[in-house]
Amino acid sequence: MVAIDRLAAYEARQNNAPHGSGNATPGRSPGHTPTGSRQPIPLRPGPAQKPVELILTRQLAGYVDVATLLFDAALSLVFYNDAAAALLGRSFESTGPLTAPQRQMTLGLGSAAQDPVALAVSDNTPAHGHMTLRTFDATMVEVACTVVPMRGQTGESVGAVAYLWPVETR
């Protein structure tokens, strides 16, 4: 990051305001280069921000009493809400995010071969089915699971959201 020595901040003189004399920034011929030339912008190392679609879905998940799990584009479990915590037996704050192999192993939420999240994302279509979930305290729970892939306004995959409903077993 380049150090900035000073910032000259000043209000334009009264007669220099945009609605005043019109004596604004001089109009110079900019000599533009064609757009489309791209270069990366270096940023301070740190956690990458989640896509806004995931951020907003987490906001919604915080309000609904439906077990809701969020997955990023790498299929990691990046958040689940209180209703899901009640089902899984542990809060998200205590578990933190789980990679796809970790959640497959810990929760049995899909196998490596038949991961409903991976299927939904790769096929870009919702996946629904019944499955047996292993909670964090090793209890087996029958659930109905619906996974909805999420795509942003440019068509890119940003992850998926899964809704779980416990199923009464006879």
Added chain:
Amino acid sequence: MKVRLWGTRGSVGTSGPSSARYGGNTSCVEVQADDGTRVILDAGTGIRALGATLGPETGRVDVMLSHLHMDHVQGLGFFRPLDQPGQEVHLWGPPALRQPLEKRLHRYLAPPLFPVRLCEMPCDLHLHEFPSEPFRIGGLTIQVAMVCHPGPTVGLRIEADGTSLAYLPDHEPCLGPGELPQEPDWTSGFDIARDVDLLIHDSQFGCHQYHRHVGWGHCTLDHALGFAAMTGARRLLTFHHDPRHDDNALDTLLAEACARQSPRFEVIPGREGMLLELVR
């Protein structure tokens, strides 16, 4: 890099002596690199006066729309370069899969809301949806990202001459993380604003107003201060002032928020007509 504020008001324009210091025109900011490259951020009512300064000698004009809410596009119809035959004008807007930018803009720039259709403007008009990767226009490097605000809305990061600014005029950063500053990776706009020299940010509400407007896509001065602290911005410029707040109210709200937050960075009240120069 020079930054000039042509409109700082949010939602709807105001007029009259009680808002004369902060100004009544809606969002419009002019950014110019040292090599003369200029981009215009948003086309609120402030763009009318800016357009009047752009004569026939002006080269290419780029207008970047953060989103298409009326207070950010209302000035387009009165932007002189659009009415100049042959004038090269590039309009940029957020992408939306279901409707191209031209069709979305035509919902305003066509009868019955406006007498002239956008496609009938005599200028040499080019429309672009923002790419997801950084891109360059002359001496400016621009990066956009979707941010929390109803409808497709981007925040912009602009770098030039070793300096940087972020422009998030309409933004509700505490959707998702709850309180600020807490979780940068769950905070909308964080990557765009990280470590910038100047953060131009929504600061529409007083604390007493926000609870009634959660999800409306705006934030309080306290949120803006918290977001600026989280991102490591060196300066915060308050923007998108609520039309219900007159000059005295804005002074008071800012003083109270700064007293609560004790920011360790410079806080600049965004006033129409202000010219800032970011110097390396």
